[in-house]
Amino acid sequence: MATASATIDIPASADQVWQLIGGFNTLPDWLPLITESTLTDGGRVRSLKIADGGVVIERLQTFDNAAMTYSYSIEQAPFPATDYLATLKVEAQGQGARVTWSGRFTALGVSDEEVVALFNGIYQGGLDALRANYPT
Template structure:
């Protein structure tokens, strides 16, 4: 099992960041390369479409609005991993917020390092995109 993680600090209250990213269908609101998110199964399954037409299907595994965190698994994606579980978390940090996106997975056909590099890049790129929604 391999892991990857990225963290970013954002100079606005955690509640404000969570309001933008806390909805399971909200990825297109803050992640520009995800152009569409359709929820099904009562909001527990999201089907994402990226700019290049890639389809990714993810299942909400846990959600805690009070703790500002949710975890999800991938049911369909072109990634070289299995047993994927990721968590997105927003925490108060000083006067602002700290956002952590992390995951664990089993590489499939690639090394641990290659899989870790792939998801570290996705998480860091996503958090950088998130940060751009909050000027200042």
């Protein structure tokens, strides 16, 4: 099983950041790669439209509003990975917030290094886009 992770510090309170990213249906609000998100199954499954026209279907696995974290699995995606489980977490960091996006998965048809590089890029690009919402 391979892992990927990215972390970024944001000059806003953890509560402010969680308000933006803590909803399971809020990806289009801060992640330019995602153009649309639709919830089904009582809010536990999200169908995401990607900017290139692709579709990703994800299932919420855990959600802890007080701890400002949730985990989700991928049910369908154009990614070369299986057994995917990712976590998005916001923590107070001094006057600001630290956001960590991490995942574990099994490479499918590519090397571990290739799929790790793919998800590291997605996570870091996503967190950079999130950071752009909070100018200093």
